[in-house]
Every structure is written in C-alpha cells, then in structure tokens.
Amino acid sequence: MTKIAFFSDIHANLPALEALFKDLERSKPDAVYCLGDLVGYNIWPNEVINEIRKRGIPTIAGNYDYGVGRSSDDCGCAYKTEEEKGMGVQSISLTNELVNDDERRYLRTLPAHMQIEFQLNNDHLFLLMVHGSPRKINEYLFEDRDEKSMLRLLETAHADLMFFGHTHKPYHRIFEYETEGKKAYRHAINLGSVGKPKDGDPRGCYVLLTIDDHSSKFDKNSLHVEFIRVEYDVEKAAKAVEGSVLPNAYAEMLRRGY
Numbered sequence: 001m002t003k004i005a006f007f008s009d010i011h012a013n014l015p016a017l018e019a020l021f022k023d024l025e026r027s028k029p030d031a032v033y034c035l036g037d038l039v040g041y042n043i044w045p046n047e048v049i050n051e052i053r054k055r056g057i058p059t060i061a062g063n064y065d066y067g068v069g070r071s072s073d074d075c076g077c078a079y080k081t082e083e084e085k086g087m088g089v090q091s092i093s094l095t096n097e098l099v100n101d102d103e104r105r106y107l108r109t110l111p112a113h114m115q116i117e118f119q120l121n122n123d124h125l126f127l128l129m130v131h132g133s134p135r136k137i138n139e140y141l142f143e144d145r146d147e148k149s150m151l152r153l154l155e156t157a158h159a160d161l162m163f164f165g166h167t168h169k170p171y172h173r174i175f176e177y178e179t180e181g182k183k184a185y186r187h188a189i190n191l192g193s194v195g196k197p198k199d200g201d202p203r204g205c206y207v208l209l210t211i212d213d214h215s216s217k218f219d220k221n222s223l224h225v226e227f228i229r230v231e232y233d234v235e236k237a238a239k240a241v242e243g244s245v246l247p248n249a250y251a252e253m254l255r256r257g258y
Contacts, residue, residue: 003027006191007206008035008131008165009062012095013195013254014044016204017051019232020194027208027228033114035165036062036131039095039107040075041196041250043240048195049103061110062131062166063138068095069107076138087247094245112137115159123216128159132166141190143171151175154186160217161187163207168198170205172225185220192227195237202257203229 005024010017024032034057039045045068052059061069063076075092079085099107113134118125133139134157141150141164154162154175170192174185192205199205210224238251 001210001212002031003029004209004211005029005032005206006035006129006163006189006209007032007194008191009037009168009193010034010048010195011037011040011064011193012042012045012048013237014042014047014051015233015236016195016230017048019230020204020206021051021055023206023228023230029208032057033129033163034059035129035163035191036060036110037064037165038062039068039099040064041091041241041246042237043094043098043244043246045095045099046103049099049106053106058114059110060114060129060131061107061112061137064092064095065107065110066137067092068099069104069110071096071104078138078140087249090245090247091250118211118215120211120213120215123218125211125215125217126158126160128157128162130157130162130164132164134159134162138166140167141188142167143169143173143190147175150188151177151186154188159186161189161209161223163189163191165191165193168193168196170199170207170227172227174220176220182218184217186217187220187223187225189225194230196254197257198253200257201229202234202255203231205229 067075114129116127173188194204208226215222241251
C-alpha cells in the first residue's frame with residue numbers, strides 16, 4: 001500500500017504550511033507533491049518557498065509563481081470586479097517586492113506539469129498533476145463543469161487521475177467510460193487550498209491518495225481519495241495581512257474561508 005499526499009495554493013501563508021507539515025508527520029505519506037501557487041496574498045513568500053525547497057518536495061508552478069518568477073505585474077488571476085483587480089495589484093506588487101532573487105529563480109524553473117505512471121498489476125495507471133488544467137496554468141476547473149467537457153479533457157491528457165488546484169474549492173469527480181470492452185473510470189481531484197480556502201471552511205486542505213497492487217482504472221473503488229482538513233493559526237495569518245500594505249479584505253477572507 002502506498003500513500004501519496006498532494007497539496008496546493010499555499011499563497012505565502014506560513015502558519016498554514018507549518019500546520020500542514022505537522023499533519024503530514026501524523027498521516028505519514030510515502031510521497032508528497034505540491035501543485036503550485038506558493039506565493040501571493042500574504043507576507044511570507046520566501047519562507048514558504050524555502051520550507052518546500054529544504055524538504056525536496058517536487059513542485060509545479062502555479063499561475064502566481066509563474067508571474068512572480070518573471071517579475072511580472074500580472075498573476076494570471078481572473079478577478080471579477082474592479083475592486084478585486086485593485087486588491088490584486090497590491091498583492092502582486094508586494095510579493096514582487098518581498099521575493100528574493102534566489103527564490104525568484106526557483107519559481108522560474110518550476111515545471112508546468114508532472115506525470116507519474118504506475119504499473120501495479122496488468123494495468124497502467126497514469127497520474128497527472130497540473131495547477132489549473134492541462135491546457136492552461138490559470139484555467140479554472142470548477143466542480144459544475146460539464147461532464148463531457150471534463151472527460152474530454154482527461155482523455156486528451158491521458159490521465160486516469162488528474163490532480164489540480166487553482167479554484168481553492170476541493171472536490172472529487174469520477175467519470176465512467178468504455179475501453180477494451182470494459183467499464184473504466186477517470187478521476188478529477190481538486191485539492192482545495194492550504195493557505196487560502198474558498199469553500200467556507202478556513203482550515204487548510206490537502207489530499208491523501210491510497211493505492212495498492214490491486215488499484216486499477218477498471219475499479220473505481222480500488223483508489224482511496226481522502227480530503228484532510230488542517231487547523232492552523234488563522235488569526236496569526238490574518239493579522240499579518242492587516243499589519244502589511246495588503247488590503248484588510250484578504251484577512252477577512254482567511255477568517256471566513258472564502
């Protein structure tokens with residue numbers, strides 16, 4: 001049996017990341033992967049980057065990492081209102097100001113995608129890790145996306161399981177299809193967010209996947225996907241926002257998980 005932890009969207013929230021690492025000591029995964037957006041929206045971008053680096057955690061770039069890695073003033077975020085855009089300008093401006101040269105170089109070299117292939121039995125099992133979608137780093141794959149559209153995306157990406165973040169709203173959807181004359185299944189797993197949840201729960205979120213030598217795309221119950229919520233010092237993270245040039249609204253978002 002193998003346990004793999006996946007997490008995403010820390011967004012410079014060091015207290016949340018520290019709580020995650022403490023929980024990983026409890027859950028004891030065999031491997032850990034990070035799906036990006038290490039920086040933005042809080043005051044600890046360098047600390048978050050270096051906590052991940054020193055542990056040697058394989059990490060892909062999020063849209064925020066991509067922008068900051070290139071000293072861009074565009075984070076690739078889809079802000080809906082002028083007020084949100086204005087707040088976003090303050091966030092990426094501060095992040096670019098805080099991030100050191102070495103940490104910026106690290107962000108710039110992060111890969112876009114990672115894929116793992118398991119040969120546990122006679123079947124191949126392909127796990128794909130992206131930040132937004134296989135097509136675009138900042139594409140939002142929400143839970144209500146049309147089933148045919150999502151299945152087509154998974155098929156094109158050759159993914160039996162696709163792990164992603166970016167929306168900060170966790171979910172697991174399973175799609176049935178036929179291959180080799182049998183029913184098979186593809187899984188879309190949104191990790192939620194460690195440091196900036198938007199599903200009404202302020203606790204950090206990560207995913208623990210458990211597989212064994214019987215796991216197969218032909219048996220949807222042979223893969224166990226668990227969403228784990230992690231308590232952390234939300235007030236410490238919120239007060240850090242309020243003590244900075246960042247808009248206070250970001251602090252309230254942390255407190256309320258939206």
